[in-house]
Amino acid sequence: MSNDKTPGFFTQIPDYALKNPNLNSTDKIVYGEIYTMLNTMRVCFASNAHIADDIGVQPKTVSKSITKLAKLGFVTVKLVYKEGTKQIDKRYIQLATPMPQLGHTPCSNKSIPYAPNGVDPMPQLGQVSKSLSRPLSRSVKPTMSGSDEQDAVARKILNFMNKTTGRHYKPTATNLKLIKARMKDGFTFNDFKTVIAKKAEQWGQDTKMQQYLRPATLFAASKFEGYLNEQPVKGTRETLPSWIHEPDHQRSTKQADPNNRALIKRKLAKLRQKGEVKQ
Incomplete structure (x- = not known):
């Protein structure tokens, strides 16, 4: 998240994903973004660019992580195409079930078969964890x-x-x-x-x-x-004539030839840059 915005929610990364040796740090953060969106809004259709902007990486990096997460069985991706074309209109991402196994004994009495030690690592979607996802207290100010x-x-x-x-x-x-x-x-x-x-x-x-x-x-x-x-270059300092800053239509017809005035104006501009004249 950018530093100029106070985040309303914490990004959650479940333990089974955080400790999975097949995922690198970016994969885990991308999964955390998806997991949190689903946990709070019950739907995830965020684009690669949106997720990339949130976590500070390139969209193609997010795309690679989502492809990897799908291949390893962490998420499923559904693409919706515009009618009559092969152009993608929307993309929906869901958590895959059952979750990838970490080597623990399956728990038959749990909704997630591979939850370690009989503890469900994933709350029901839509039920935001108060300890992880509540908005920051006003008394808590983000520090840099x-x-x-x-x-x-x-x-x-x-x-x-x-x-x-x-x-x-x-x-x-x-x-x-x-x-x-x-x-x-x-x-x-x-x-x-x-x-x-x-x-x-x-x-x-x-x-x-x-x-x-x-x-x-x-x-x-x-x-x-x-x-x-x-310091300004030392030299003779002159005051520019008032007509230098006047619109052409306000200048007197008795003044010098326009071509000469333009030449003088250019020369004075150079002197002004050198600090030899003042306004």
Whole structure:
């Protein structure tokens, strides 16, 4: 589950699945998702993408686990196709019965033949376990580990960079690693905002420099501190004429030729980027 949402239920992984040596950790978590959905809603038609988003893996990974669970007899899968086509419309997943045997003596007086020590590991579907599935108490607040908190801050910084520069960089491991490395060096969230805003203003209108508005450049160990402490280039500072920011239809016809004004505007823009003129 994502960190910005308080989970309403715990995911349950029955003991017979948790201790099964034929299942890897992902298989067990996927099975837990299916088991919990069936236990709380009596039906599971969640897509691979939905389950993948919940547990933080790729949809194809979920697909492999469900295929494996079906092959080992943990679940059954029913596909419903659109009428007259071979295109899948819905998929229903149910728990297989009896459950896979773990080497225990079958219990004839139980609804699940292979329940160990006469204890039914699976409550009747629809009867949510109070100890496992009740909503979190308001007095219990989810806590984040140091690494989770650092990751959340790094994502906020990347999001600020994307909004400021108009880019769409994703929170990949490589991009977040660069940000976390600078955080580890002692730089603060405001330091990152300063560097991002400063370089966006300097390079945003420069076609040659726009390409460097990227994590690999802005957050590089050899450049970040220099960008942060960078001072405007010293030189003659002039005030831009007021007509620079006026719409064309508001400008006086007595002003210079439009072609000359455009040339002057481009030159002033370059001077402004170098810090030699002010608004």
